[in-house]
Each structure stands twice: as structure tokens, then as C-alpha cells.
Amino acid sequence: MEERKEARKARNEKIVNCLYQKPDAIFRLICFPWAGGGSTHFAKWGQKFHDLLEVHSIRLAGRETRTEEPFVTDINQAVDEIVCALLPLLQDKLFAFFGHSMGNYLAFMTARQLKEQYNLEPVHFFVSSATPPHSQPQIPDGKTLTEEEVKWSYMDFGGTPNCFLINSQEFQEYFLIFKADVHMLNTYNFDAPLKAVLSCDVTCIFGSEDKIISNLEGWKDITSGSFGMYHRQGGHFYLMEPSHEAFIQNHITKCLELSTISY
Numbered sequence: 367m368e369e370r371k372e373a374r375k376a377r378n379e380k381i382v383n384c385l386y387q388k389p390d391a392i393f394r395l396i397c398f399p400w401a402g403g404g405s406t407h408f409a410k411w412g413q414k415f416h417d418l419l420e421v422h423s424i425r426l427a428g429r430e431t432r433t434e435e436p437f438v439t440d441i442n443q444a445v446d447e448i449v450c451a452l453l454p455l456l457q458d459k460l461f462a463f464f465g466h467s468m469g470n471y472l473a474f475m476t477a478r479q480l481k482e483q484y485n486l487e488p489v490h491f492f493v494s495s496a497t498p499p500h501s502q503p504q505i506p507d508g509k510t511l512t513e514e515e516v517k518w519s520y521m522d523f524g525g526t527p528n529c530f531l532i533n534s535q536e537f538q539e540y541f542l543i544f545k546a547d548v549h550m551l552n553t554y555n556f557d558a559p560l561k562a563v564l565s566c567d568v569t570c571i572f573g574s575e576d577k578i579i580s581n582l583e584g585w586k587d588i589t590s591g592s593f594g595m596y597h598r599q600g601g602h603f604y605l606m607e608p609s610h611e612a613f614i615q616n617h618i619t620k621c622l623e624l625s626t627i628s629y
């Protein structure tokens with residue numbers, strides 16, 4: 367019994383990366399990374415918030431400590447395992463979601479499943495750099511992407527330092543991860559109904575020069591809660607600029623502190 371509990375805990379920790387544990391936290395922020403990314407970038411955010419907020423970051427199969435696991439080919443499978451791993455974390459504390467780009471679709475599906483099946487909902491959903499699901503974002507066929515195409519896109523997106531793009535052997539690994547993530551995204555049902563499926567507050571933050579997103583106001587259709595929108599200067603990866611990252615983190619802190627008043 368004890369062994370099984372330990373094994374489940376170890377499995378959950380592979381899926382949900384928490385680098386800075388905060389036993390006194392009253393909130394948990396669950397971060398959902400972009401396509402082709404690992405969990406580390408957002409897991410490191412844990413150090414930047416005060417002790418009342420503990421940060422967790424989702425790690426998909428096929429990368430970091432999950433390199434041995436095959437990539438997920440169906441987004442529903444990824445959501446099922448995320449929900450399963452998050453459940454023990456969401457029962458005792460208030461929680462919020464933060465997604466960047468592809469991460470928002472996983473976050474949205476996860477929130478929907480948590481609400482429908484467990485009556486659990488984030489207090490706030492922070493959306494960064496993503497077209498709303500029902501606005502039909504343009505997703506290419508993951509299976510047919512070539513390494514060269516992805517390399518050019520990465521340069522355009524601006525979230526990858528040149529050193530990773532120059533080393534072809536290393537880039538091949540990142541390419542395979544991105545290709546698998548886009549392939550998984552191809553199984554997302556973008557015909558989501560327009561009616562509000564959540565009731566939490568939603569904030570949408572984006573880079574004013576981002577060319578791959580559109581109709582951001584549409585995010586307000588997913589919730590009956592309040593909706594806010596902010597932009598910072600920059601492109602799809604505007605959040606890599608330290609001052610913009612600080613803006614996001616301050617905004618999250620402020621919103622979560624305010625949410626305690628209504629709970």
C-alpha cells in the first residue's frame with residue numbers, strides 16, 4: 367500500500383515539476399508550457415514569487431525526466447494524465463492556471479475536465495500568447511513539418527537563443543519534441559462551443575507585435591467570470607524580456623491576492 371502510494375507520488379512528480387516547495391503557500395500556480403518546451407522555464411518562476419504562492423510546471427512525455435516515455439499522440443491522453451497528477455494538489459489550496467501559446471489549450475481542456483468531473487476550478491486563468499480555441503488557430507500538420515521549417519519558425523517566434531539553432535545535432539532533438547507537440551495539437555477539437563464553460567476570471571496577456579495570434583477578445587467567451595487583456599511590447603515570446611516577465615508575475619500576485627477577498 368505504502369509502496370503504491372510512493373510510486374504514484376513519483377509518477378505525479380514526473381508530470382508536475384515543482385522546483386521550489388512552499389509549505390505555507392495558500393495558492394498553487396500551475397503553468398502549461400509552449401510547444402517544444404520543457405517544464406524548467408516556468409518551474410524556475412517558483413523562486414520569484416513570495417512564499418504564499420507555489421509554482422508547478424507541466425512536463426509532457428518525451429522530454430526531461432520523461433525522455434524514456436513515448437510522446438503522447440492524442441491531446442485527451444495528455445489531459446487525462448495531467449488531471450490525474452494534479453488532483454492531489456488541487457484539493458486543499460486555491461489554484462490558478464497560466465498557459466503560454468500551446469500550453470493554453472492543454473490548460474483549457476484540463477480546467478474543463480476538472481470542472482466537469484471533479485467540480486474543481488482555478489480561481490484565475492492567465493492566458494499568454496494564444497488564439498482562442500474556437501477561433502480556429504492555424505496549426506500545420508505536425509507529421510509533415512521539416513526541420514528547416516521549424517528552425518525558421520523558431521527564429522521568427524524569438525524564444526530560442528541562436529546557440530540552440532546553430533547546433534544541428536542538438537536542434538534535431540528539439541525539433542522532434544516540437545513536431546510531436548504539434549502532432550498532439552492536431553488532435554485538439556477546435557470546434558469548442560461558444561458558451562462559457564468556466565466561471566473563473568480570465569486575463570489575456572500578449573506581445574503587441576505577435577503575428578501568429580488573433581481574435582484575443584474571444585477568450586472572454588470561455589468564462590462567465592471577468593475578463594481582462596494586457597499587451598507588452600514584443601512578439602510571441604514577449605515574456606522572455608525580464609521586465610515583461612516581472613509584469614506578469616506582479617499581475618498574477620495582485621489578481622490572486624484580490625481573489626482571496628471573494629473566497
Ligand SMILES: CCCCCCCCCCCC(=O)SCCNC(=O)CCNC(=O)[C@H](O)C(C)(C)COP(=O)(O)OP(=O)(O)OC[C@H]1O[C@@H](n2cnc3c(N)ncnc32)[C@H](O)[C@@H]1OP(=O)(O)O
Pocket residue numbers: 400401402403404405406407466467468469504505506511515516519520523524525526527530540544548551606
Ligand atoms: C513550420 C511552421 C510552424 C508553425 C507552427 C505553428 C504552431 C502553432 C502551435 C504552437 C504554438 C506554440 O506553442 S509556439 C511555441 C513554439 N516553440 C518555440 O518557439 C520554442 C521556444 N524555445 C524553447 O523552448 C527553447 O529555447 C528550447 C528549444 C531550447 C527548448 O528549451 P527547454 O525545453 O527549456 O530545453 P532544455 O534542454 O531544458 O533547456 C536547455 C537550457 O537552455 C535554457 N534556455 C532555453 N531557451 C532559453 C531562452 N530563450 N533564453 C534563455 N535560456 C534558455 C534553459 O533554461 C536550459 O537551461 P538550464 O536549465 O540547463 O540552465
